[in-house]
Amino acid sequence: MKDNLARLAPTIEREVHEAENRRARQRAEGELRESEERYRLLFENNPHPMWVYDLETLRFLAVNEAAVRHYGYSREEFLTMTIKDIRPPEDVPALLENITRIGEELDKAGVWRHRKKDGGVIDVEITSHTLVFAGRRAEVVLANDVTERKMLEEQLRQSQKMEAVGQLAGGVAHDFNNLLTAITGYSDLAIRRLKAEDPLRHHIEEIKKAGERAAALTRQLLAFSRKQVLQPKVLDLNAVVSEMEKMLRRLIGEDVEFRTALASDLGSIKADPGQIEQVLLNLCVNARDAMPGGGNLTVETSNVYLDEEYASHHVGVESGAYVMLAVSDTGYGMDEETQSRIFEPFFTTKEMGKGTGLGLSTVYGIVRQSGGNVWVYSEVGRGTTFKVYLPRVDEGVREYRRSDSPEDAARGTETILLAEDDEMVRRLAREVLEMYGYRVLEAPNGGAALLLCERHAGAIDLLVTDAIMPEMSGRELSERLSHLRPDMKVLFMSGYADTAAVQQGVLDEWANFIQKPFTPDALTRKVREILDAPPAAK
Known part of the structure; x- marks a missing residue:
């Protein structure tokens, strides 16, 4: 009996030990299953594409559902492919060079170009980690599409x-x-x-x-540079196109077919009529030059609404109601590099002497200063479309007519206070005005003009002032003088006024303005026009 018990003790001990081992193994297997389940959940349910590939053969070993959706290949297709198959051919050498360095550091990251099943190329931010998968040395990869960013x-x-x-x-x-x-x-x-x-x-x-x-x-x-002083008016863009159509047809020549597609219910815009004419003219000239062998040129208008999604994809664009002007051609088109520079001043693809490179940059500046946006869509060999979006307004439209040729300048005998900080311009303006019979009081700055006004006993009919001068702007000068001489009219002149000045206060919408450089006739015509206008026209 004792011998049997002695023999039984090791057996019991062995059975207990084996039972503990079985329980430990079961716990380990359970933990492994839980770990694998967590991995599957993280891998399969990750919103970003993920895959595992063999570092030796480069074949895909596993892919998640996000990769299937994003790249367009089925899971079965992926598992017959290598990672070279989702790279543009020209990028494969760089890929192989990068793979040779894998293992030098634990985590790898970078931005690469990938190609989807439909041929589309996307930019992806890659994070990867080396591991052992199914007994193979492999790399697990997480891909974040950053194309839009x-x-x-x-x-x-x-x-x-x-x-x-x-x-x-x-x-x-x-x-x-x-x-x-x-x-x-x-x-x-x-x-x-x-x-x-x-x-x-x-x-x-x-x-x-x-x-x-x-x-x-x-x-x-x-x-x-968006530093023009604009004189915006409520316009019907269709009327602008119609008024210019005859001139545009002559301009583009007989070998280009000119077409219009104007929306019947087009909304109104608020812009400078002369500048909108310039936009249309420049775009049509650019389209004509892109079709030296002839083709079709189409001018189209329509009402559009740019939603939040569109605005989020385009820097500087606000969502809202717009009027669109599109000018399309069937010319030779532009590649991506050319499109990226097309609005830069002095950039041109034309032969030397056949263009200044300022036509499209002028369009860009006018449209942006008018609160709009311009975008180009082009395909090499198929043509180009420029789309101009200008904010829609609810105000009523005045009758639109292109400016007539100016009449001869009129003379006068009124007294004019001239404030200009540039001596050459001041001397010229004084000489011209005096030549036409006006009496001129001359001041080199705002302070001197104030002093002259206070000391002058007679009437001063008109203040002609530079819009932007050191120490005191033209607007500040006119406001201070208006208390002394409320009936005095004002004409602003300047080489430019900056965007904030134009839009927020240096010049009011009703302000009279003449752009430098001006001719003697232009100056005297403008002066006569203002002096002859009723007081309410100020």
Whole structure:
């Protein structure tokens, strides 16, 4: 009995030990199952695409449902593919080079281009980790599609670049406009005093022509930099297109078929009529030049609503109701690199001497300053469409007519207070006004103009002032003088006024304005127009 009990003790002990081992094994197996279940849940239910691939063969070993949905391949298709199959062919060498470095560090990350089943290329941010899967050395990858983010970042960079270039362009144009006012103004005065047969007259006429060409360039620079002073009116865009149609048909030539598709119930916009004409003209000229062998040019208008989703995909766009102007051609189109630079000033794909590179940058500036947006859609070999979106307004439209040719300048005898900080421009304006019979009180700044006004005993009929001067702006000067002389009218002049000044207060919507550089005739016509207008026109 004792011997049997002695033999039984080790057996019991062994059975207890084996039972404990079985329980431990069962616990481990349970924990493993739970771990695998957690892994499957994390892997399968992750909203981002995930996969595991063999580091030796590069074949997919497992993919989650998000990868199937995002890339368009079935799970079965994935498992017959390698990771090279979801990369554009030109990116495969860089992929293989990167794989050779896997294992040097535990976690890897970066942004790569992937190709979906439909051929679309996306940008994905990759995070990966090396592990052992089914006995194979493998890599588990999480992919986050950042295509939209990269697009918005690029739009923001482009917007910031355009803003910086615009600031530079606007400053240069402002300084040049003061110089050009003197060049074109004095050359005009000299031409008037020379007989037709005088040999000097031709030379001075050439100087004036060069000044006028330079002035046209600075106007385009100011348009791009959004530093023009606009005189917005409520407009029917269809009327603008219809008024310009005959001129546009002549401009584009007989080998281009001109078509219009104008919405019958088009909403109104509030913009400067002359600037909207410039936008339409520049876009049509650009379309014509893209079709040297002929083609179709279509001008279209419509009402559109840009929703929050659209605005979120386009930097600087606010959701809301817009009127769209589209100009389409069937020309040679543009590649992506050209499209990314198309609105930059002086960028052109035309031959030397056949374009300034300011046409589309002018469009961009005018549209942005008018509160709108412009986007380009182009395919190489198929053509291009420019879409301009301008905010829709509910105000009534006045009858639209293109500006008639100016009449000869009128003379006068009224007294004018002239405030201008640039000496050349001030001297020129005084000489011109006095030549036409006006009495001129001259001041180099706002403070001097105030003093002159206080000391002058007689009437002052008109203040002609630079809009932006050091220490005291033209608006501040006019407001302070209005208390002394409430009946005095005001004419602002400037090479530019910055966006905030135009939109928020240096010039009111009703303000009279003349853009530098101006000709003697333009100045005297504007002066006469203001003096002859009833007081309510101020």
